[in-house]
Amino acid sequence: MSLALVSPALLIAGFVVIGGIGMSLVQSLGLLPLVGVPSLSLDAYLANGEELLIGTGLSLAIATASTVLSCIIGLTAAVVITQGRRTGRIVAAVSALTIPIPHLIGAAAIGLLISDAGIIPRMLGIPGTEWPDLVGGPWWVAVVLEYTWKESAFVALVVAAVLATRVARYDETAALLGAGRARRLRHVVIPLARPAVIVSAIIIFVYTFGSYEVAWLLGRPYPEPLPVLAFRLFDSITLTSRPEAAAVAVVTTAISLAVVAIGMACLRRTPLWK
Numbered sequence: 001m002s003l004a005l006v007s008p009a010l011l012i013a014g015f016v017v018i019g020g021i022g023m024s025l026v027q028s029l030g031l032l033p034l035v036g037v038p039s040l041s042l043d044a045y046l047a048n049g050e051e052l053l054i055g056t057g058l059s060l061a062i063a064t065a066s067t068v069l070s071c072i073i074g075l076t077a078a079v080v081i082t083q084g085r086r087t088g089r090i091v092a093a094v095s096a097l098t099i100p101i102p103h104l105i106g107a108a109a110i111g112l113l114i115s116d117a118g119i120i121p122r123m124l125g126i127p128g129t130e131w132p133d134l135v136g137g138p139w140w141v142a143v144v145l146e147y148t149w150k151e152s153a154f155v156a157l158v159v160a161a162v163l164a165t166r167v168a169r170y171d172e173t174a175a176l177l178g179a180g181r182a183r184r185l186r187h188v189v190i191p192l193a194r195p196a197v198i199v200s201a202i203i204i205f206v207y208t209f210g211s212y213e214v215a216w217l218l219g220r221p222y223p224e225p226l227p228v229l230a231f232r233l234f235d236s237i238t239l240t241s242r243p244e245a246a247a248v249a250v251v252t253t254a255i256s257l258a259v260v261a262i263g264m265a266c267l268r269r270t271p272l273w274k
Contacts, residue, residue: 066147074155202263
């Protein structure tokens with residue numbers, strides 16, 4: 001009955017997602033060109049081979065750093081929230097306020113704060129020439145910082161919601177049996193939070209791996225992450241660049257699906273899943 005209720009939405013979503021991936025794949029293989037005769041080839045993948053390789057490594061680095069930092073900070077915030085004290089309520093309120101803010105506005109705010117002419121160096125009295133290149137620099141600090149700020153709040157709320165329904169009973173039982181705070185955190189809280197952290201990490205990685213606006217606004221002109229490279233090729237005045245943009249999109253989708261498969265395999269290995 002429940003499947004019948006959601007089946008219309010599933011059909012529409014499946015048509016959009018599978019149809020989009022299929023069209024990108026067909027176009028990237030040269031079977032749906034905007035100009036010329038269709039012919040099966042890998043030219044679209046080889047035309048920007050070096051940029052595609054560098055962009056893949058850069059996107060993986062940004063997504064991995066953002067996901068790891070978001071999970072660590074979000075899990076810590078979730079533990080504080082579940083304590084039920086005043087600090088936990090403040091952290092929960094701040095996290096809830098962060099969620100509705102769009103990434104584009106967050107990126108603009110980060111740029112205004114930590115650029116060489118931003119608010120923080122001015123408050124500290126540090127000249128712009130002595131301030132590190134946090135925006136548009138070689139380490140993509142501003143991009144990772146923006147994703148971490150936004151997504152750690154998401155992790156905190158998801159994990160706190162899971163822990164709120166489970167952790168109290170087990171934590172009290174462990175405390176009655178003489179377990180200290182550190183031991184309860186290691187053997188009770190973290191194992192209970194692990195499935196939610198894994199699911200959150202999958203969502204964050206896939207989102208940051210394919211997100212365009214933050215990397216475009218706060219990153220360097222070159223090298224380009226995969227979403228920026230795909231959009232530049234798609235927006236090119238040369239119509240033959242469309243299959244190349246589709247090739248970048250297909251690579252992005254393939255890596256994202258592989259990460260989801262790895263994440264689901266890790267999720268199935270958790271005791272709570274079994």
